Amino acid sequence: MKKQDMIFGIHATQALLNNSPERVIELWVLQGRDDERLLPLIKTASSMGISVQKSSRKVLDEKASSTQHQGVIARVKAAKILGENDLDVLLEKTATPFLLILDGVTDPHNLGACLRNADAAGVQGIIVPKDNSVGLTAVVSKVACGAAEAVPLFQVTNLARTMRHIQDKGVWVVGTAGEADGNVYQADLKGALAIAMGSEDKGLRRLTRESCDSLVSIPMSGSVSSLNVSVATGICLFEAVRQRLG
Numbered sequence: 001m002k003k004q005d006m007i008f009g010i011h012a013t014q015a016l017l018n019n020s021p022e023r024v025i026e027l028w029v030l031q032g033r034d035d036e037r038l039l040p041l042i043k044t045a046s047s048m049g050i051s052v053q054k055s056s057r058k059v060l061d062e063k064a065s066s067t068q069h070q071g072v073i074a075r076v077k078a079a080k081i082l083g084e085n086d087l088d089v090l091l092e093k094t095a096t097p098f099l100l101i102l103d104g105v106t107d108p109h110n111l112g113a114c115l116r117n118a119d120a121a122g123v124q125g126i127i128v129p130k131d132n133s134v135g136l137t138a139v140v141s142k143v144a145c146g147a148a149e150a151v152p153l154f155q156v157t158n159l160a161r162t163m164r165h166i167q168d169k170g171v172w173v174v175g176t177a178g179e180a181d182g183n184v185y186q187a188d189l190k191g192a193l194a195i196a197m198g199s200e201d202k203g204l205r206r207l208t209r210e211s212c213d214s215l216v217s218i219p220m221s222g223s224v225s226s227l228n229v230s231v232a233t234g235i236c237l238f239e240a241v242r243q244r245l246g
């Protein structure tokens, strides 16, 4: 397990300082970039006693292995990996769980976008299988715009078993697949709920699909056969939000 990580981007770094400042070891900011968006961040970090170092763009690009750092990189202690026991703690204290299951999403941009959607929709936690899924990388954090530091990600060994476990605790699991008979707008998404999304290439695995309480599709009118998983996630989560608000 890695003991340290890099997180970059203004929103991701700000969220980290807000939610888990104890994880931040030091910040590197772009020399001469004392602009309006970076200054509050620099001030917050300095007030917490976190060292802030000025570096050239070239150094920042190298540290982030990316040019997408927006002039700020945080060196952080790696986040605690959450598992089945942590999920139980969440379920104990949550009256009406609203969860997202991602069955093998491998593209960091997709996981980042799903985290961002989940945060915006008020999802309390995301469940992913430990194997064959992307974890919380720096790119995921950057794309998630702060949501990776706000929404807990539970990495479980056996997804089907975890699904049965949350079902035993009263959570209704709705899987999504283009060929399902019922559509997401007809489904009841109001109670304790987990919405399960499949991977980019294969969709839901057979066992995951068979473990769902129901399956829904998003109606498609055009010529493409499926939506990007993060787009489909946003549609399903916000249909649930619409119903839960009503």
Ligand SMILES: C[S@@+](CC[C@H](N)C(=O)[O-])C[C@H]1O[C@@H](n2cnc3c(N)ncnc32)[C@H](O)[C@@H]1O
Pocket: 176, 177, 178, 179, 196, 197, 198, 199, 200, 201, 202, 203, 204, 216, 217, 218, 219, 220, 225, 226, 227, 228, 229, 230, 232, 233
């Ligand atoms: C890119 S799709 C996977 C396509 C894959 N070839 C398949 O056969 O399922 C990734 C995930 O997004 C969701 N998704 C995409 N389009 C959908 C649709 N029209 N209805 C329901 N879910 C959809 C599903 O969770 C799917 O597993």
